[in-house]
Amino acid sequence: MSIHPLPPPREPIGLGRVPVGRWFLIIGAAAGVAFVAGGAIVMTMTAEAVRLNPRPDVAAQLDRLIVALIVLFAVLLVCGVGLWVMVRYAVLRPIDQLTEQVRTVAAGDFDHDLHVDRPAELAELSSHIDSMRARIVSAWRVAADQTEELRRSNGELEQFAYVASHDLQEPLRKVASFTQMLEQRYGSQLDERAKQYIHYAVDGAKRMQLLINDLLDFSRVGRVTGEKTAIESGKALDTALENLSATIDDTGATVTRDELPRLYGNPLQLTQLFQNLIENAVKFRSEEPPRIHIGVARSGDMWEFSCADNGIGVEPKYADRIFLIFQRLHARDVYPGTGIGLALCRKIVEYHGGQLWLDGNAESRGATFRWTIPATGDER
Incomplete structure (x- = not known):
């Protein structure tokens, strides 16, 4: 099996840049020079001693010393x-192998076996x-099989999304329209119950249709409309505010902002992100007119x-809990909705490489949501 090769190894530093074999060669050369120098010194000293014509007993001792030194040098x-043979064939060659x-x-051939017979440490x-x-x-291989299974499952989910967007909504529309027609035609014959x-x-x-549409939006993040381009996040916010203009006017909401940066992302999804968060802020308002502020600050390589x-x-x-799909903190008759909005926002932010969370330490009286998105490196 051949897969992507590993990155190149780190360059050694200091004395580690010299290979082990070269270290042995240097030490062996130094030992050889010392050996030859020692032999030459011994021969010179022996010749000098013989030239001095020592007594017979001293000469005999010198002869025995010479023989011992010769044997020692030979050993x-x-x-x-x-x-040298042991190091070369028992250490260096196995290390090379x-x-x-x-x-x-x-290099990428992960099926290639790793095996050396000697020495015992290298074998282990x-x-x-x-x-x-x-x-x-x-x-x-298990991950590859799971990826393939996930790809197949995603394909089936796409088919389900298609069925949900077409075949399931059509019967719902018929149920709603014919029920309304029933009320219009026979309304005078029906009691209040x-x-x-x-x-x-x-x-x-109608709520089932809304739920299906929200589920479709949730499933499409990063899959159908996932193309990313360089965009002005301020324009995405402008589009979101335009979509919510009627709601903002009806509630008397005020939306302020900082100067928003240029991002690399999907325009539709970023618009949906701003729109869902602002719509939530308007929906869960207090008795005062809603006041919403969209802020931004640079934090390292993230906005x-x-x-x-x-x-x-x-x-x-x-x-x-609020970021889990279908999780609601309030009754549906008090605050309408499907419970998918914040889960969709978190999925959009994570698809763009950031994180979304509720700031529990915010100074504002209401709710403060924060999210990060990687910076493009361009100035505002």
């Missing part, structure tokens, strides 16, 4: 050659590395936005 030479095998795996190390490689490959039942049926059909209002607010203990 050292044999040990040095043996050590393991290094080459690791390079092959790092290669065994552990090969076990980790096998586990990683196994986990990668029958008219109430008809109202329940029409209201239920941090905020939407603060003077409404009824949200208790901190519900800070996570």
Whole structure:
């Protein structure tokens, strides 16, 4: 199996830039020079001693000393050659083999086995590395299978979304329209309870249509309308305010803003983000006219936005619950809606690489939502 190669290794620093084999060569060369120098010094000193014509007993001792030194130098030479052979074939060559095998795996061939026979330490190390490689490959294959299954499941969800947007809404429209026609034609023959039942049926059909549309919007984030471009976030806010102009005028709401930056994102989704947050601020208003402020500040490589209002607010203990799909804190007859709005906002923000949360430490009396979106690097 061949997958994307690993990034190049880090460059060694200091003495680590010299390979192990070169270290052994340097040390061996120094030892050889010392050995030759020692032999030359011994031979010179022996010749000088013979030239002095020592007594016979001293000469005999010198001869035995010379023989012992020759034997010692011979043993050292044999040990040095043996050590070089051992290091070369028992250490350096296995290290080269393991290094080459690791390079092959790092290049992308993750099915390549890692194995050396000697020495025992390198054999154990290669065994552990090969076990980790096998586990990683196994986990990668499982992830690949799950990705393929997820891709297939997403395809089925897209088919379901198509059915929901067409085949399911058509019967609902018929139920609502024919029920209303029933009330118009036979309204004079129906009592108040029958008219109430008809109202329940029409209201239920309309709420089901709204729920289906919200579910479709939630499923489309990052999938159908997910193209990102460089946009002015202020224009997205302008579009959202234009869509909510009737609601803002009816409630006497005031919306202020900071100077908004240029972003890299999807215009429709960012408009929907602003629209849902402002609409929530207007919906959950207090007795005073709604006052909403859209703020922004640079935080490292992210823009941090905020939407603060003077409404009824949200208790901190519900800070996570409000972002779950279909989760409501109020009865439907008090505050209408499907309970998808904030979940949709969080999904939009996460698709753009940021996070959305409720600021429980905000100074404003109402609710303050904050979210981050990566900066493009352009100035305002």
